[in-house]
Amino acid sequence: MIYFLSDLHLGASYLPRREKEARAVRFLEQIAADAEEIYLLGDILDYWYEYRTVVPRGFVRFFGALARLADAGVRITWLTGNHDIWLFDYLRDEIGIRVVDGSICPVIAGHKFYLAHGDRLGSEPAGFRFIQRLFRNKTCQRLFASVHPRWTVPLGFGWSSRNRAYSPDAAAELTPDMRQRILDWAETYSREHPDIDFILLGHHHVALDHRLSTGCRLLILGEWIYHSTYAVFDGKNIILSEFKV
Ligand SMILES: [Mn+2]
Structure with a gap:
């Protein structure tokens, strides 16, 4: 089985930290039974910045669960999102995770996938795009890294969590306008890339499974803030599911 998930936002100040990490670990332990490959589609961590010799505190059990899977032979690919941009070579060297900045198109069991976090599809506001380029x-990264982490790590966590409040009853929703922009992008992409069978994105915090006019399917993976949604592909079919344990 191939598993896809995104937007755990682990470490976010508005989330119950231990509880969310424990849930992610339970999920990884459960899928260990049949997982061949795992794709993490970004914003897994709410903030991360690794230095050449130093990494932020936290995420020990989560990284440990990933390491156990990797040691058991499960291939793990982590596409960085707009919150965990600054994963460089630490997890690659320590755990064996393939870290990718951008999109990839793997062929899995004869089916071609387009995988991306989804924050750089071209429809984002100019201010957001500018900041992402700066990041x-x-x-800029060298300058940022030269400031003592005593200041930058709290700043990073604060920036990442801004304008968010956690309420367990809230549901994530796309505005109709945003939804239409994503569908338009996917329709165009699919027409230009007729060999792609499945487009999988994160970032938008909604779970969506939509068949495009080309027959290609667009799946948005949801989030682990309110729900805990993921996609699983058995070589023929792909389904969106919710982890409830
Ligand atoms: Mn994102």
């Missing part, structure tokens, strides 16, 4: 700029 990925090597010089």
Whole structure:
């Protein structure tokens, strides 16, 4: 089985930290029975910045669960999102995770996938795009990394959690306008790439399974803030599901 999930936002100050990490670990332990491959589609961590010799505190049990899977031979790919941009080589070297900045198109059991976090499809506001470019700029990264983490790590966590409040009853929703923009993008992409069978995205915090006019399916993976949704592919079919344990 191939598993896809995104937007856990682990470490977010508005989330019950231990509880959310424990749930992610239970999920990884459960899928260990049949997982061949796992794709993490970004924003798994709410904030992360690794230095050449130093990493932030936390996420020990989550990283441990990933490490156990990797050691058991499960291939893990982590596409960075707009919150966990600054994963560099630490998890690659320590755990064996393939970390990718951008989109990939793997062929799995004869089916071609387009996988991306979904924050860089072209329909984002100009301000957001500018900041994302700045965040990925090597010089800016070097400058940022030269400031003592005593200041930058709290700043990073604060920035990542801004304008969010956690309420267990709230449901994530896309505005009709946003939904239409994503569907339009997917229709165009699918027409231009007729070999793609499945488009999988994160980022939008809604679970969506939509068949495009080309026959290609668009799945948005949801989130682990209110629900705990993921997609699983058995080689023929892919379904969106919710982890409830
Ligand atoms: Mn995102």
